[in-house]
Amino acid sequence: ASEAVNNVRKEELVRDLGKAGSETLAVVLYRGPVSRADIDYIRGVNCAFILRNLQVRGLVQKISNPQNSRSFLYEATPDLLKHLGVTEISSLPDYQVMREELEKFESEIQKLEQTELVVEQQTNI
CATH class of the missing domain: 1.20.5 (Single alpha-helices involved in coiled-coils or other helix-helix interfaces)
Incomplete structure (x- = not known):
């Protein structure tokens, strides 16, 4: 079973982000920390699968929502910022x-x- 999980994970990491992944990353970068509900609203579609994929890749991470302990917010990871060549989000174009x-x-x-x-x-x- 663990071999099958590893194979699926490897497939997800190799695959291109695609338009949906890029749009979701842009929302997280320029609007984050942001709730999944807000991401869904901005994009007009359910983004649960895309967010999971971005988490598996280490590009976004869930953090606690200080205003609502029952929900999470998504933010860019330090690895994503490093990959983009910036040390802080405010340095983005x-x-x-x-x-x-x-x-x-x-x-x-x-x-x-x-x-x-x-x-x-x-x-x-």
């Missing part, structure tokens, strides 16, 4: 610009969701 754009986008989404909620409440009155 356009990091600050991307963080600001993400915050602006998320703020706009929240405003839209609040507006939709108000409209929905008004139509239910």
Whole structure:
């Protein structure tokens, strides 16, 4: 049984990350630490398998969520940063610009969701 597990693991490590893996890594790098629910929401698909694959490769790691002890957050590993040639995430290309754009986008989404909620409440009155 352990030989079969090792074979599967080797196959996963040899295979290319692919578009889904690259997108998920980008979300973790530029938005992290980030919950799986947020990654799923941003990408629009369930990312459980991709996150597991990235963990097996040593590119992302689970950490405790300080705001909710029942959930985890995902962050880049030191090995990933080393592979990318940076010592800290803020050294990534356009990091600050991307963080600001993400915050602006998320703020706009929240405003839209609040507006939709108000409209929905008004139509239910």
